[in-house]
Amino acid sequence: MRCAALGLLLLSAAASAHEVRPAYLELIEEESGEFEVLLKTPMQGDLRLSLWPTFSVATEDVTPVAARRTDAAAIQTWRLRALAPLRGQVVRIAGLEGTMTDALVRVEFLDGTRWTERLTPAQPAAVVPLRESALAVARVYLVLGIEHILLGIDHLLFVLALLLVTHGGWAVVKTVTAFTVAHSITLGLATLGFVRVPIAPVEAVIALSIVFVAAEIVRSYRGSAGITARAPWLVAFTFGLLHGFGFAGALSEVGLPQAQIPVALLFFNLGVEAGQLVFIVFVLGLIAISGASRIRPPLWGKQVLPYAIGTIAMFWVIQRVAAF
Numbered sequence: 001m002r003c004a005a006l007g008l009l010l011l012s013a014a015a016s017a018h019e020v021r022p023a024y025l026e027l028i029e030e031e032s033g034e035f036e037v038l039l040k041t042p043m044q045g046d047l048r049l050s051l052w053p054t055f056s057v058a059t060e061d062v063t064p065v066a067a068r069r070t071d072a073a074a075i076q077t078w079r080l081r082a083l084a085p086l087r088g089q090v091v092r093i094a095g096l097e098g099t100m101t102d103a104l105v106r107v108e109f110l111d112g113t114r115w116t117e118r119l120t121p122a123q124p125a126a127v128v129p130l131r132e133s134a135l136a137v138a139r140v141y142l143v144l145g146i147e148h149i150l151l152g153i154d155h156l157l158f159v160l161a162l163l164l165v166t167h168g169g170w171a172v173v174k175t176v177t178a179f180t181v182a183h184s185i186t187l188g189l190a191t192l193g194f195v196r197v198p199i200a201p202v203e204a205v206i207a208l209s210i211v212f213v214a215a216e217i218v219r220s221y222r223g224s225a226g227i228t229a230r231a232p233w234l235v236a237f238t239f240g241l242l243h244g245f246g247f248a249g250a251l252s253e254v255g256l257p258q259a260q261i262p263v264a265l266l267f268f269n270l271g272v273e274a275g276q277l278v279f280i281v282f283v284l285g286l287i288a289i290s291g292a293s294r295i296r297p298p299l300w301g302k303q304v305l306p307y308a309i310g311t312i313a314m315f316w317v318i319q320r321v322a323a324f
Contacts, residue, residue: 021072022118022144023103024255025053025093027086029110030079034062035086039076040253042101048074049099056090058083073253091117092125104144104254114260116140137260138267145271148250149279154206154316155243156279157309161213163283164306165220166232176280178233182240183247184269190248191256191265199249200324206246207316209239214310221302247272 024040041049062079069075082089086107093103096119103119107128117126118140129136149155159179166175189195213235216228228235247269256264 022101022254023049023051023093023096024253025091025103025105026108026255027106028108029086032110033083033085034079034081035107037076037078037080041074041076043069043072043074049095049101051093051095051099051103053105054092054094055082055086056092057086087128087130090125090127093119094124096124097121102147104140106255116260116264118143134260134263137263141264141268142271142274144254145268145273146275147271148247148268149272149275152246152250154203154210154313155246155276157313158206158210158213158239158243159276159279160283161210161217161306161309162228162232162236163280163287165213165217165228167229171232172284175232175236176276178237179240179243180273180276182237183244183272186241186244187247187251187269187272188244188265190245191251192261195245197245199245200320202242202245202249204317204320204324205242206239207313207320209242210313211310211317213239214306214313217306218303218310221306 021042023042024038026038027035029035037053039051039053041051043049059080059082062081065076065078067074067076087109091105091107093105096103099121101121103124105115105117105119105126107115109115115128116137119126159176162175162179163172166172186195190197213228216226216235219226220229251265251268
C-alpha cells in the first residue's frame, strides 16, 4: 500500500523535469519615455509560445525587433517609446491566457525605481503602480519559490528518496535540515555571483544524485545499509549543495530586481522551503497511513518505488548529458 500510494507522486514525472518555465518581460527606461525591451519566451523543441506584450498607453517601436534563441527560450529585444507615462498604465502579456505558464514582468524607470509583477493565465495583465514596494517583491518571489519546488520534479524525487531511506523522526529532521542548509548556501552564493558553475552539468549530476539514493534504498531493503542509510544527513548536505545551484539556475532564468536583490533572494528561498515542507508533510502523512495498515507488501513490492525513481532519474541523466 505504501509503495502504491507514494507511486502516485511519480505520474507527472514520466518525461522530464521543469517543463513549466516562466516567460520574462523586462523594460528599462534609457531616456524619458524610451525603453529597452527584452522578452524571453519558453520554447519546447522548435516551438515558441506565442506571447507578446501590450500596453494601455500608445507605444511605437524605435528599433526593429532582434531575435535569438537559447536552449530553452526565444529572446527578442527592441526599443520602444511610450507616448504617455507608463506609470498607472496596464501591461498585458497577450496570449498568456492560453498557456500553462506564468510571466514575470520587470520595469526599471529612469529615476531608478522599479516594479516587478508576476502575471498568470488567469490574470495576464496588471497596472504599473506609481512606486514598487519591498512587500510586492517579497510576494512575487515567495510564490515563484513555491512554484519552482512544487514543479521541480527532480528536486522532489530526491527528497522523496531521502525520506524512504531515512528512519526515525530525529533522523528525518536532521536530513531535511541538512538539505535545506546546503541548497540555501549555494543558492545564495551563485545568485550573488560569488560562485559560477555551468548549469547543464549540474542538472545532470542532480539527476544522478537521485539515481544514487534510489540505489541506496534498494540496498537497505536487501539488508545492506549503505552510506545514505547510515548517514542520510551527510548525503543530503552533499547533494543539497548541487541542488542549490539548480535553484540558482532557475532564479537566473527569471531574473532579479536589482534594487531588491536581498528581498527577492530571501523570499524565493523561503518559498522553496515552504513548498518543500508541504511536500514532506504530505509524504510523511502517506507513510504514516500506510504504516498503520496491516498489509505488508513482499520485498519485490517494496522495491517497485525506488526502481521507478531510479529509472526516471537515469532517463534524465542520459537526456541532460546528451544535451551538452
